[in-house]
Amino acid sequence: MNAELSYTYAVVRPTPDLAEGTLPGVAGVASGAVRLVGAAGVAAAVGSVPESDFSEAALQVRLENLAWLERVARAHHGVVEFLASRTTVLPLRLATVYVDDDRVRDVLRRGAEAFTRMLDRFAGQVEWGVKVYAEIPREPAEPDDDEADAPDPGRSYLRKRRRQRADQGAARSAAAEAVERIEAAAGEVAVELARHRPQQGELAVGTGENIANDSYLVPGKRSEEFRDRVRRSTRDLQGVRVEITGPWAPYSFAVLTEPEAPEGVLRP
CATH class of the missing domain: 3.30.70 (Alpha-Beta Plaits)
Known part of the structure; x- marks a missing residue:
């Protein structure tokens, strides 16, 4: 079975409409489901992607393929715009990938102050x-x-x-x-x-x-x-x-x- 990584789209503040767990009806990169993973008062929109396509070595090759890159960019943008229509959003750069959701939570905890400051700055x-x-x-x-x-x-x-x-x-x-x-x-x-x-x-x-x-x-x-x-x-x-x-x-x-x-x- 192909190992999976946690593709991370954006950081937001959880709201009643954007609680932790799967976001219904939202499809991300590789047509996968998108979920919110939270820690320290902020949350990240995350989806599972195959390691064979999104490992560091694979990305060095994939990012040279403009057709593949366009598909990923469109899916990434779609998730970010879904979030932006509901709350203030801090988009992460394309192909921000972590080993698993625990690593994402660790990043949220350690970056909570900076993330919160930027979310305040972008409000409205x-x-x-x-x-x-x-x-x-x-x-x-x-x-x-x-x-x-x-x-x-x-x-x-x-x-x-x-x-x-x-x-x-x-x-x-x-x-x-x-x-x-x-x-x-x-x-x-x-x-x-x-x-x-x-x-x-x-x-x-x-x-x-x-x-x-x-x-x-x-x-x-x-x-x-x-x-x-x-x-x-x-x-x-x-x-x-x-x-x-x-x-x-x-x-x-x-x-x-x-x-x-x-x-x-x-x-x-």
Whole structure:
């Protein structure tokens, strides 16, 4: 029989609707049931997963498989969002795995003070993502009829290339200005900002070059105001696309600094 590990999704405070034991109707990673495991006034959402897929050695290989990673991420996110719709939640990073539930309880006991402090900090707050894209021309424009008929088509082509580079520079400049405007406008509402690496390659979605990939921690009651401020701040800029996503649980902000993180917290 395949050994199992305890995959841990998030930390919450137990409530009358979220008591220890199995969470009815909630399916997690590997389509498994999800349960609450409690200690020291806090609780963790936990599911059993096969050691063959989630041991440290297995994860080193599995996390390179984007299709597998996407399935796990979707299931992980589904559990966190279920909890976030009912209480304040401290999401743990993807593939936080412990040997068993007793180890999870030990982590909760030793990290109870830090967990409680963070749950207090996130009460009533949600995360919004804001991505800024520069819509950059990738190919030189076709020559105009008069340029195509010119005696020196090579010089005409170079003029087109110069115009393309100028358009690219203008789009990047506009996107950089958009980032500054958004930060200024959002700062009137948001309480924290987290910057992430712009997405490239297979992680990039949609058109344009991702210039900024930011997350804002926003009071839930001011979410519509936040979105409106972000939209209005860049409305007149050309060559820029702004993508707003959320509201989410505070994934980008649920990070314990090294001095306050007890051994094992937020680590497999």
